[in-house]
Amino acid sequence: MSWLNVKHAMNLDPWLRVPLMWPEPGLEGVEAAQTPEAWARTFAEVWWEDFATEKPEPGEVDRLSDILVMYAKRAPSAFPGFEVLLHLPHPRDNPLPAYVNLVEIEEGESRETALRALTHADASYAIEPPIVEEFDSPHLGAGLRVLRYYQDEDSNEVHVGLRYAWRYEKGTDAADVLIILADPDAGRILRALDDVDEFARTIRISPDEEADTWKSS
Template sequence: MSWLDIEYDLDVWLEIPPKWTIGAVEPWEDDDKRAPQDWASETAELWWDESDEDAGQGEIELLTSTLLACLERYPKMFPGFEILLYLPTPSSIPLPVFVTHFPSEGEKDYELRRVTLAEGEGAIEKPIVEDFTADSLGNGLRVLRYSINDENNTVISSLRYAWRNEEHGQDVVIITGSPAPAHVLTALDAIDELAHSVNLRHNDYVPTVSDGD
């Protein structure tokens, strides 16, 4: 068995607690006993406390309600995925990034193109498909594509990454998207950096001092 180890930058990323993401589809136990409201309010206060900006009137409450909305919406979009929110400033609009792994099946190149939607079905222009080599996961794909949301006729910008890790027999996928294309493009470097921080670990993995360097 394997698990994801994501060493993300705590200054710009926050994680929706796994009990509401992974724990929604499989048994999950940890010491986090907070209710959603408690998590959202504590996180909002912490994010503003550590910011160089000063919170204006009602801004802590606004971030609290925004985080609650993220918690309500995003775990339903990709059940069981780990979810990180890109939030470089407390006044930013959070960009959700979904990460998961699953047993490898089928031919590698075909499957990586399939899960990244690289073939362009439903896209309004040819997707930008690039090789992407991550520090731990090795060679994979990164695909940027644009499509139309049929419900409101808006353009959706989506970004997907995929790798096959032969050692673990697992495929790893990262997904994000936004109805504001600039939202994804301005976060691209940070998401690339996040992708380099994703590791697959065996269940018996024991961290070493060098892992934290």
């Protein structure tokens, strides 16, 4: 068996992985991995040091810390079981969550049918026809990238959805890989597109024997 490896995505700027459990397993001795508050404060300070050419105004580190706490507590529940990484190119930006996971293949479902369904390539609810493009990954092969505009049921706002999907088959291992992003600000998605493409190309499936290297540098 194999496992979803997002380790290389974690090394990309400007991406920040959100732990799914507290304290994060394997990091019980790391203060920033104990609680959402400790994690958020640590990375709010790091982001201002690493991604801003100017110093924060009074209260801006606290503001970012509060935002990260909110995402740490709420983002994982949007798609339970998915890995969550935040795109945050500047500490004053609103984080853009990306969700990644393996999806079990339904018996008899073809690759094309599955990938189009996972990416909502034929979504009847879209405001206009989704933009469907082939998307190659050096680790997962040929997949799909789909950008679509749709009306949110709760707010009636127009949102932008971006999804990537691949079918992974090697030996006895088989699964579909899915990445999900959405935002009410079309510009936010489009400005991040190059970074998201780079992020998507780092995702891979690794053999179980490499799992012990997950926490190593």
